[in-house]
Amino acid sequence: MALDAWDINIVSINKLFDNLTNEELLQEVSPNRNRGVYILGHLAAVHDRMLPLLDFGHQLYPFLNDVYLEHPDKSGLPTPTTDELREYWKTVNEKLHQHFNQLEPAEWFGRHTFISEDDFVKEPQRNKLNVVLNRTNHLASHRGQLVFLRK
Amino acid sequence: MALDAWDINIVSINKLFDNLTNEELLQEVSPNRNRGVYILGHLAAVHDRMLPLLDFGHQLYPFLNDVYLEHPDKSGLPTPTTDELREYWKTVNEKLHQHFNQLEPAEWFGRHTFISEDDFVKEPQRNKLNVVLNRTNHLASHRGQLVFLRK
Numbered sequence: 001m002a003l004d005a006w007d008i009n010i011v012s013i014n015k016l017f018d019n020l021t022n023e024e025l026l027q028e029v030s031p032n033r034n035r036g037v038y039i040l041g042h043l044a045a046v047h048d049r050m051l052p053l054l055d056f057g058h059q060l061y062p063f064l065n066d067v068y069l070e071h072p073d074k075s076g077l078p079t080p081t082t083d084e085l086r087e088y089w090k091t092v093n094e095k096l097h098q099h100f101n102q103l104e105p106a107e108w109f110g111r112h113t114f115i116s117e118d119d120f121v122k123e124p125q126r127n128k129l130n131v132v133l134n135r136t137n138h139l140a141s142h143r144g145q146l147v148f149l150r151k
Numbered sequence: 152m153a154l155d156a157w158d159i160n161i162v163s164i165n166k167l168f169d170n171l172t173n174e175e176l177l178q179e180v181s182p183n184r185n186r187g188v189y190i191l192g193h194l195a196a197v198h199d200r201m202l203p204l205l206d207f208g209h210q211l212y213p214f215l216n217d218v219y220l221e222h223p224d225k226s227g228l229p230t231p232t233t234d235e236l237r238e239y240w241k242t243v244n245e246k247l248h249q250h251f252n253q254l255e256p257a258e259w260f261g262r263h264t265f266i267s268e269d270d271f272v273k274e275p276q277r278n279k280l281n282v283v284l285n286r287t288n289h290l291a292s293h294r295g296q297l298v299f300l301r302k
Contacts, residue, residue, distance in 0.1 A: 001276050001278075001280065001281050001284055002153070002284065004276065004281075005281075005284045005285065005288060009288060029181060029299075030180060030181040030182075030299040031181075031182070033299055125152050125155065127152075129152060130152050130155075130156075133152055133153065133156045133284075134156065136288060137156060137160060137287060137288060137291040138291070140288040140289070140291040140292040140295070141291040141292055141294055141295030142295055143292055143295070144291070144292030144293055144294070144295035144296045145295045145296060145299075148180075148181040148184055148296075
């Protein structure tokens with residue numbers, strides 16, 4: 001069910017991204033707030049970091065972290081093009097999807113890599129499935145903002 | 152974990168609502184979009200409808216449905232005051248919280264009331280826990296919009 005909720009949210013935000021032109025993505029979602037393109041890069045970076053977090057391997061695009069996680073929008077730092085960001089976003093989610101499908105039910109309740117074995121004994125809810133639940137909410141919250149770019 | 156995610160999102164949006172004045176809630180979250188106060192009423196109505204949906208009893212404020220579910224913002228229909236909406240929102244969530252705490256783990260996997268017994272056999276994921284997952288994402292998506300009302 002948690003994975004279904006993830007999928008539904010990914011499909012829904014992808015429909016949004018597909019219907020927004022690169023030009024529309026350059027608009028701010030609300031005055032003086034993030035531009036759509038920054039949210040796209042931010043989501044790509046956050047989902048990319050789920051790969052090491054869930055023990056699925058290395059980040060594919062670690063160069064996104066500085067611009068889209070450490071700095072706010074319009075920082076003046078050089079950024080990939082919108083088409084490149086769209087591609088990263090797609091690739092990262094496909095990669096996650098493959099790993100999700102391969103994970104055994106019991107593995108979802110194993111710890112994620114950002115918590116030590118000792119702490120996990122005390123807080124067993126800090127497992128892989130919980131990462132997916134949290135990131136689904138994160139995704140939903142930015143989807144709620146991106147709808148404002150629709151005409 | 153799903154209930155923790157619900158709680159975290161409720162606490163976080165309540166912090167937002169508490170820090171917004173009634174005047175700030177009258178602002179639109181983005182130009183020509185919903186006002187904060189409409190989102191508050193909408194969320195109160197959606198959560199109120201979770202009571203019958205989860206078989207916890209009747210809706211407390213069914214008169215919210217027409218204005219906040221059937222009509223868009225600024226419909227011209229008479230509305231409760233913002234203070235009343237804040238009160239409804241608080242009361243509904245307290246009621247849900249009480250029922251959540253009383254439900255046995257197995258009951259979460261029982262069907263919700265909007266699906267027939269026959270359909271539930273075919274789609275067992277349409278259970279009570281799934282309603283909470285979906286409504287948490289719904290909540291997160293509106294929280295993402297309400298942050299724009301912060302100075």
